[in-house]
Amino acid sequence: MILEPLLPKFDSVFSIDCVIFGFDEGELKILLIERNIQPFKDWWALPGYLVEENESLDVAAERILYELTGLRDIFMEQFYTFGDVDRHPQGRVVTVAYYAMIRLNGTKELKPVTSIARKAVWYPVKDLPKLAFDHSKIFAKGFIKIRNKISYQPIAFELLPEKFTLTQLQHLYEIILNATLDKRNFRKKMLNYGILKELDEKQKGVSYRAAKLYKFDRRKYARLFQKELSFNK
Amino acid sequence: MILEPLLPKFDSVFSIDCVIFGFDEGELKILLIERNIQPFKDWWALPGYLVEENESLDVAAERILYELTGLRDIFMEQFYTFGDVDRHPQGRVVTVAYYAMIRLNGTKELKPVTSIARKAVWYPVKDLPKLAFDHSKIFAKGFIKIRNKISYQPIAFELLPEKFTLTQLQHLYEIILNATLDKRNFRKKMLNYGILKELDEKQKGVSYRAAKLYKFDRRKYARLFQKELSFNK
DNA sequence: ATGCTTAGTGTTACAAATACACTTTATATT
């Protein structure tokens, strides 16, 4: 039997960082934690931590988000990997960044289940504090990512409450795209997608004419994105 | 002076893998190497290797591609990071995948400058061999990436020789999109982009009517992609 | 009853995408 050369065993460290978008009180927000450990103790940071040895990246992302914020069952998507040599003071740590857009029911409490984070809070993206590591850069790239995504997929509803008005939806688009949109054209386009269901219900508690409520039809939405774009023939 | 707790020093290993697309003899190809080292010695693989300690990911990608194939100054873009627990037999190795589309002048010789790769060759994507590690999966994701990209950005010219005919361009689109396109509409659309320059030259050596040659105008191309998409107002 | 504030609505103009088939031209063959 031929002896194979002995190979060194690799034992690596890398991390996950999460950019979680929410929409509340007419503002786009992201989740930040206050770090309770070194390095960057007491700094604001994206929820992020080291991946464990026997964990795939996707699984790690879910676990880490849960442990640092208490949020569960959030579908996140990987969007970029940051690997500058000096991005981590303890050595070479590459971090894989994930993003998600979620509905922030007001009720969902943020409660870190580990002491790594002192607390987790929703922070308006307009007014972010200085962040630990290269997290400002990571956030910026994540923001560009959802801006692009929303331009070709009507995914904004992930951020809205179950029932919403068309004006709320439009405001959300305007914030993410950083542009003002024409009301009539916006409504026409959205309704044309055929993924909104008009409800027999109206907004309540407003001191003016109440708007109709809508909800998204996820089945139709899924069907919509089976057909592909451009150059169909 | 307050003593900070001593932090462990991280010392990690991760890799880069490159999916390099070329177009030759009417076929879409990618670059593969034949591995000359364990693990997966003698297997076909994507050009890929470990990142060095003091190297950013982008720089590592360039170096690794060069060392394994002899190709230089190729602009690559990161597209996904693969981190399944068992993807590498020597332990936990996360790999950051890059892609590029390049012009394959016929002349550019492929010559690994390290013995890690025995050789590097262009392989038709239609007929890839079994690949080392999870490289088949990486390739598949890279292919989807360029398919999507080409659908909204006329980047296909990266793959073509300096001078090309519209029919060649169309064939390339058809191969990447896996669809047949209408000749008149295709031409109209391409010419409307305003990034093609008609030359005073014709195809040579064909046994039928020679087609006009075109080349891409990179200046106009760059300008085209400063203006953004969708929902402009 | 009046005022205020937002909801809700339609048309026209322009641009882009699609469907579709014949003529022209360079070369090769006889």
Add this chain to the structure above:
DNA sequence: AATATAAAGTGTATTTGTAACACTAAGCAT
């Protein structure tokens, strides 16, 4: 020289989507 061949090259009508644009309707507060 005549003919065959193979791909180049070209235009129009239809449909679809995008863009610009301003007033009336409804509900609540006073």
